[in-house]
Amino acid sequence: xxxxxxxxxxxxxxxxxxxxxxxxxxxxxxxxxxxxxxxxxxxxxxxxxxxxxxxxxxxxxxxxxxxxxxxxxxxxxxxxxxxxxxxxxxxxxxxxxxxxxxxxxxxxxxxxxxxxxxxxxxxxxxxxxxxxxxxxxxxxxxxxxxxxxxxxxxxxxxxxxxxxxxxxxxxxxxxxxxxxxxxxxxxxxxxxxxxxxxxxxxxxxxxxxxxxxxxxxxxxxxxxxxxxxxxxxxxxxxxxxxxxxxxxxxxxxxxxxxxxxxxxxxxxxxxxxxxxxxxxxxxxxxxx
Amino acid sequence: xxxxxxxxxxxxxxxxxxxxxxxxxxxxxxxxxxxxxxxxxxxxxxxxxxxxxxxxxxxxxxxxxxxxxxxxxxxxxxxxxxxxxxxxxxxxxxxxxxxxxxxxxxxxxxxxxxxxxxxxxxxxxxxxxxxxxxxxxxxxxxxxxxxxxxxxxxxxxxxxxxxxxxxxxxxxxxxxxxxxxxxxxxxxxxxxxxxxxxxxxxxxxxxxxxxxxxxxxxxxxxxxxxxxxxxxxxxxxxxxxxxxxxxxxxxxxxxxxxxxxxxxxxxxxxxxxxxxxxxxxxxxxxxxxxxxxxxxxxxxxxxxxxxxxxxxxxxxxxxxxxxxxxxxxxxxxxxxxxxxxxxxxxxxxxxxxxxxxxxxxxxxxxxxxxxxxxxxxxxxxxxxxxxxxxxxxxxxxxxxxxxxxxxxxxxxxxxxxxxxxxxxxxxxxxxxxxxxxxxxxxxxxxxxxxxxx
Numbered sequence: 001x002x003x004x005x006x007x008x009x010x011x012x013x014x015x016x017x018x019x020x021x022x023x024x025x026x027x028x029x030x031x032x033x034x035x036x037x038x039x040x041x042x043x044x045x046x047x048x049x050x051x052x053x054x055x056x057x058x059x060x061x062x063x064x065x066x067x068x069x070x071x072x073x074x075x076x077x078x079x080x081x082x083x084x085x086x087x088x089x090x091x092x093x094x095x096x097x098x099x100x101x102x103x104x105x106x107x108x109x110x111x112x113x114x115x116x117x118x119x120x121x122x123x124x125x126x127x128x129x130x131x132x133x134x135x136x137x138x139x140x141x142x143x144x145x146x147x148x149x150x151x152x153x154x155x156x157x158x159x160x161x162x163x164x165x166x167x168x169x170x171x172x173x174x175x176x177x178x179x180x181x182x183x184x185x186x187x188x189x190x191x192x193x194x195x196x197x198x199x200x201x202x203x204x205x206x207x208x209x210x211x212x213x214x215x216x217x218x219x220x221x222x223x224x225x226x227x228x229x230x231x232x233x234x235x236x237x238x239x240x241x242x243x244x245x246x247x248x249x250x251x252x253x254x255x256x257x258x259x260x261x262x263x264x265x266x267x268x269x270x271x272x273x274x275x276x277x278x279x280x281x282x283x284x285x286x287x288x
Numbered sequence: 289x290x291x292x293x294x295x296x297x298x299x300x301x302x303x304x305x306x307x308x309x310x311x312x313x314x315x316x317x318x319x320x321x322x323x324x325x326x327x328x329x330x331x332x333x334x335x336x337x338x339x340x341x342x343x344x345x346x347x348x349x350x351x352x353x354x355x356x357x358x359x360x361x362x363x364x365x366x367x368x369x370x371x372x373x374x375x376x377x378x379x380x381x382x383x384x385x386x387x388x389x390x391x392x393x394x395x396x397x398x399x400x401x402x403x404x405x406x407x408x409x410x411x412x413x414x415x416x417x418x419x420x421x422x423x424x425x426x427x428x429x430x431x432x433x434x435x436x437x438x439x440x441x442x443x444x445x446x447x448x449x450x451x452x453x454x455x456x457x458x459x460x461x462x463x464x465x466x467x468x469x470x471x472x473x474x475x476x477x478x479x480x481x482x483x484x485x486x487x488x489x490x491x492x493x494x495x496x497x498x499x500x501x502x503x504x505x506x507x508x509x510x511x512x513x514x515x516x517x518x519x520x521x522x523x524x525x526x527x528x529x530x531x532x533x534x535x536x537x538x539x540x541x542x543x544x545x546x547x548x549x550x551x552x553x554x555x556x557x558x559x560x561x562x563x564x565x566x567x568x569x570x571x572x573x574x575x576x577x578x579x580x581x582x583x584x585x586x587x588x589x590x591x592x593x594x595x596x597x598x599x600x601x602x603x604x605x606x607x608x609x610x611x612x613x614x615x616x617x618x619x620x621x622x623x624x625x626x627x628x629x630x631x632x633x634x635x636x637x638x639x640x641x642x643x644x645x646x647x648x649x650x651x652x653x654x655x656x657x658x659x660x661x662x663x664x665x666x667x668x669x670x671x672x673x674x675x676x677x678x679x680x681x682x683x684x685x686x687x688x689x690x691x692x693x694x695x696x697x698x699x700x701x702x703x704x705x706x707x708x709x710x711x712x713x714x715x716x717x718x719x720x721x722x723x724x725x726x727x728x729x730x731x732x733x734x735x736x737x738x739x740x741x
Contacts, residue, residue: 105625120623122616124684125609133613134624142604149545168546 033096035060035225036081036112036194040090043076050076053090054251056244058194063216063226065240065257067233069269072246074229078196081227082114083107111193117202119183123172127164128152130171131186155185159218163211177208184215194225201235213239231269233262247272340551360729361678361693365700372704379707382573386585388703389567390509390653393587396695397646398666399673400598403691404639406674407602407615408632409683410467414456414474415643415670416663420482422449422644423651423661427497428489430505438504445644452478453640457633467636479663486659495659499651508590509652512583515572521589522568530557587649594645595688598638602687611635615684643670672719673698676726697722 034057043051051073058064068074079085081092083101091098094110101107104114121130128145131152137144152167161181164174171179180200187195200216201209216239220226230236236243236257243260245253245268253260253268267274372379398415405412422445428434430441456474460467486492499506513521533553540547548556571584602608610631613621622628646666651657677694679686701722705715 104623118619120617120620122613122620122684124616125613129609129613130620133609133620134626136606136609138606142600143606143609146540146543146545150543166546 037093042089062241068246113187113192392699398670399691401642402670416666417478419647420661422647449644453637457636461629
């Protein structure tokens, strides 16, 4: 309740992201140090071994897809990163330094924003109100609507969100894709360096899925690291620069997306290994 | 096993097709379908609605998305007023209208009290008897043997009722007992407290604690601002309102923000001016039978001032914003770092405190507070006033203006039916129908809003 500088921070983010076009096309530029690194993360719930020595690297400015079948440990992984559950073993390196998140607030303060499937938007509030919820700028003790509206507008423009008619319309009147856009814009305004998206396209139609996928790419092109959890392989291949596959709590594959093809990912997801090399014609023939 | 599972990924060519240019960075292509639409819309409705037509179109969109605004209820109110005026010409007399304003004051304050609970998607069933307790405390503090000055008495009543609200809010948030149950207990408990207060106090003869007619508390409803001063206050208030609206809209437009078109701003100013002038005009007509009696009762500006303060609080402060957010989606509010339970407690504090102010109006109207306060009915009228006015029972929606309109509707129905000589039974039934219609409209509008998703 005490932060009066929300708007200022938000503007700062935008200017800093907009003048870093170097990472814009960085599909193959995984040469820099990873933004986030999980090293040997193990998580147990009683007798259940949810994660076993997971190693994941998430580079900035790229979209990393976290794939895996139900129960593979995708949710546990993102919740560990988001600070909800501390790992039992292993360490999390954030910008090269080990960190211990004691709660989601810690992770958020560090710059990790998680967008869950329910998006956490208040339907009765408008877009601007939702984007600033919890850290509204004040002027003379009252809400500074002008600053909020201008910043929100600029952020949405930055993300090329153009299907929204009025940023003063209640979120209830938005489509699923537009809601995702608002949630993403909210993360951008919160100066997020890593945005985790849990099944962002799960409930969307074809055209809205395309809108959201392009939004994800746009986000990454601004230098933000994006971790997308999905078990829709079409979406994974459409946006991901890198793919990480989990299988029964183990990390079984991690490589640039170009080194996978759908059938090899499916093999990893279902059996934990793949005998096929990428682009194997036999796989395509078998399915066709 | 591994050979069979891939089958639901239609064919490997699909992903590669999706990976083609359209998605890379050419975003314009992506949103190609409604491109022309988008351009029109981007510059459209409320963001940069420069023309009246645009604004009206946006207004329709808003109504359909569940934000019906105040116009429908104002229209309904006018229809009811015309009906009663046709039925009984005495309805429109200055004497009756001023009487009606005084009656409405109580319902408006009760509605405003309930509003705080409704916004958070909660309910406060105790407002009726908390109002009674508030009125009783004030009456006892300013009467013998305590003999506090009027302001200290009112302050005492406000503090006591605020404390009641805080305790109820704490029970609700700490014990996780639904507000319905906690405040239902409150309804019974404070009726008991009211009777107990009256029986302990030797001054309360037969359970009635009377208020001196020379006291400011009594004069709140029963004394008037002189006609000249009334007009001056009205003009000053209207001038400030007009200046703020026009200046604010101009500044917002200069900054490229969403602002209503000039015609709408002028229309709004005109509407408030007409309302204000009508109010002061009616009150300035002599309504005395033997000695001249004219002017605006003090309670009118008092109620309007309270509503103005609440409007600013709910619309322009973080606390108000958080109340709406919690009413809309408590989980979203929690994740945004809002102290949900703290805000809930404060909402119940405001609810009970406003009930205390309603108790002040009640005590002033009757010149006494008795154990016979019909707190149960007042509680239900409080809910009715807020809901009829446009607050949603489902939370997240409702403004002090809605309490004002709803309170007026109830007072008009009550007053008009009484003039027509219709029994209490008929009055209850008529109020029930009005409430039901208002709630049905709310539910209908809400459902339409939800299906647009």
